[in-house]
Every structure is written in C-alpha cells, then in structure tokens.
Amino acid sequence: AQTVTQSQPEMSVQEAETVTLSCTYDTSESDYYLFWYKQPPSRQMILVIRQEAYKQQNATENRFSVNFQKAAKSFSLKISDSQLGDAAMYFCASSYNNNDMRFGAGTRLTVKP
Amino acid sequence: ETGVTQSPTHLIKTRGQQVTLRCSSQSGHNTVSWYQQALGQGPQFIFQYYREEENGRGNFPPRFSGLQFPNYSSELNVNALELDDSALYLCASSPPPGSEAFFGQGTRLTVV
Numbered sequence: 001a002q003t004v005t006q007s008q009p010e011m012s013v014q015e016a017e018t019v020t021l022s023c024t025y026d027t028s029e030s031d032y033y034l035f036w037y038k039q040p041p042s043r044q045m046i047l048v049i050r051q052e053a054y055k056q057q058n059a060t061e062n063r064f065s066v067n068f069q070k071a072a073k074s075f076s077l078k079i080s081d082s083q084l085g086d087a088a089m090y091f092c093a094s095s096y097n098n099n100d101m102r103f104g105a106g107t108r109l110t111v112k113p
Numbered sequence: 114e115t116g117v118t119q120s121p122t123h124l125i126k127t128r129g130q131q132v133t134l135r136c137s138s139q140s141g142h143n144t145v146s147w148y149q150q151a152l153g154q155g156p157q158f159i160f161q162y163y164r165e166e167e168n169g170r171g172n173f174p175p176r177f178s179g180l181q182f183p184n185y186s187s188e189l190n191v192n193a194l195e196l197d198d199s200a201l202y203l204c205a206s207s208p209p210p211g212s213e214a215f216f217g218q219g220t221r222l223t224v225v
Binding site: 004006037042043044045046047050091093100101102103104105106 | 146148154155156157158161169171201203205213214215216217218219221
C-alpha cells in the first residue's frame with residue numbers, strides 16, 4: 001500500500017521569497033512516480049512537477065524544484081520567487097504504474113504581497 | 114485548461130437517489146481514473162478504466178460503479194446515495210501507464 005503524508009496544513013510566504021513544502025511517502029514498490037499538484041479555487045488539479053523514482057536527478061520546472069530523497073522517502077517542493085498566482089492548495093501524490101494516485105491531505109499556501 | 118471535461122459542474126441529490134457523472138477524456142488518452150475529494154481532504158482513488166475495462170479499484174463499496182465507452186469517455190454511477198457521498202468528484206485521463214494524468218474541473222455533488 002502507498003501512503004502520502006503532508007505535515008504542513010498551511011504555509012505562508014512573502015512575494016518573491018522562497019518556500020518549501022514537505023512530503024513523505026511510504027511504498028513497497030521499487031518503481032514509482034511522485035507528483036506535486038496545485039489546486040486553485042477553480043478546483044482543477046494542475047500538475048506542477050513529476051519525478052520518476054529511478055531517476056536520481058531532482059526534477060525542475062522553472063521556479064519549481066524538488067528535493068527527492070529516496071532512502072528517506074521524502075519529496076519536498078521548493079517554490080522560488082513566489083508569485084501571488086502561486087497561492088493554492090498543493091497536493092503531493094505517489095503512483096505505481098499510474099494505476100492510481102495516492103494523495104496527501106494537502107498544504108494551503110498563502111502568498112503575501 | 115486541459116482537454117478533460119466533466120458534467121455537470123454542480124449537482125444536488127436526495128439521500129437514497131442515484132446519480133451519474135460524466136467525463137470526456139483528453140484526445141488520445143485511453144485511461145480514465147475517478148477520484149472523490151471530500152471537503153478539506155486530498156482526493157481518494159475510486160477506480161480506473163483502461164480500454165473499457167476496469168483496471169484497479171480503491172476502497173469504495175459496489176454502489177460506486179463505472180463505465181468507459183469506445184471513445185474513452187467515462188461515467189461514474191453512485192446508487193443509494195448517502196450524505197457522506199457529498200464531495201467533489203474528479204476525473205483524470207492519461208495516455209498509457211506512467212504518463213501524466215490530466216484532471217477535469219470536477220463535479221460538486223451535494224447529498225441532502
């Protein structure tokens with residue numbers, strides 16, 4: 001079974017600053033995928049970044065990067081140069097073979113101007 | 114916006130009734146997954162369809178059922194609605210396994 005834990009229900013960051021959202025997971029699989037999704041008030045889940053477990057290099061997408069620690073089963077998201085549009089719920093998720101995704105409870109990110 | 118569309122956007126039903134939610138997958142995607150997202154929680158996997166066959170199911174009772182059609186669109190049916198079924202229902206489509214899943218905007222179901 002896969003479980004995903006997000007220990008920060010809420011986080012706040014000043015515009016243009018950097019923030020890190022935490023995520024830990026537990027899986028017995030050796031080959032799996034990890035994701036960070038953003039859910040704004042419009043409700044639609046938007047993929048922020050994706051990491052294949054077999055890749056040692058941390059994924060990066062513009063201002064978003066991850067710190068993937070496979071042995072520690074940790075997958076944190078760093079948002080650099082935070083913008084007002086980054087305010088949303090952020091969900092960490094894991095997937096084995098894309099059969100189903102297991103999501104954490106989410107972190108609500110507030111960006112202060 | 115992704116190419117995944119869900120209908121209706123909002124729905125109010127009475128306890129004990131039945132409901133059908135619909136999802137049109139993104140062009141070229143043959144896999145559709147359904148999730149239930151209760152207020153203040155993360156989405157929970159209901160089931161997945163791949164090429165019209167159920168390809169995995171989460172911990173949901175049999176009154177949650179689904180279909181996938183030859184054009185890869187999908188339906189989620191819920192019988193004997195309960196108050197706890199009130200939630201946002203999300204549909205996600207993807208190409209073959211291992212690829213990114215694209216979500217629709219969801220259907221907000223309220224059971225009264």
